[in-house]
Amino acid sequence: MATAHWQLQDNEQRYGSVSRMLHWGMAVILLWQFASALAHWLLEDTAIEQFLWGTHKTVGLLLIVLVIIRGLWSLHNRGHRPPPLNVMAQLGHLVLYGLMVVIPLIGLLRQYGSGREFSPLGLSLMPGFEGEIDWMTAPGVLHSWLGWALLAMIVGHVVMVFVHRRRSADEDVLARMLGERQRE
Template sequence: MSRDTRERYGTVSRLLHWSVALLVVWQVLKIFDRIEDGEHWVGQTLVPWHISIGFLILLLMLARIFWALRNQGSRPPAPPPRMLGLVAKAGHVALYAALVLMPVSGMSIMIGNGYGLTVFGMELVAQGAEIPWLATFGGMVHSPLAWLLLALVIGHVVMALVHRFVKKDGVLQRMF
């Protein structure tokens, strides 16, 4: 397991990054649940895994944050960021925060409405009494956060492509 360097992300970082990316794409397919009430292949095959995949994203993001903090000292210090560097850092922090808050808000909806929480067939939280404030929090945050996350992901992909095709500075290759 290679550690992160300034030239290339290590195996663990790359595995966590691309696993979360793939799972986020899967989660975006939830929008097809809105078409014909989910009565099609995507709605019937992939969408039912939405809660379990969201929980998995939460676990992977917590691992990614832990790994990034653990690797922070192993990389040589980068030159002080210019304004765009600060914007990139803020974008990454926002992306990480959204990727943690999305599943937390989704779980809040489920638990707050008394449905409990079942992940990959395992009951983690039993059905129970409604918790109105928790359901309200989840309901108010989850959908707007989904749109924000979508915008952050698009921005992340666009900037990766700018680094690859415009700046040609090798930043994108660090993640491959």
């Protein structure tokens, strides 16, 4: 069994510690977001739904901040990262990143347009106002639909990781994100 290797920067064989922490941290946050959405949908008016749904907007804001940090970190490591396996993998990652940016932006747009205050962790980011801005709240339904599309993409991402891990001719892409040395 290989052990995780500590390195700050990415290289052509594996992702560095910062990339790995951002990846797995975002994975946990996304799981939380989907758990809160499922609780809101399936467990309406329960203590579980109130707790999880009560964190959805704040955790979503944290997620978009991490997406931006991860994108900047990726640009910093450009040319030093493990290469994509193929064009489909590259396109899949672009769609994942795109959805992780667009979904919270739609949520923020809808929040502002609703006229309700947005004060995550007690910080007033959007003051409330009287009324509603219809064109800002109209695309709000896309927030949900694209969220479920993101979940489907994530499931596909995980499935393909294990497909590549199982095929002896393929590169073990999970090892790259765990910091392990590649199999010989």
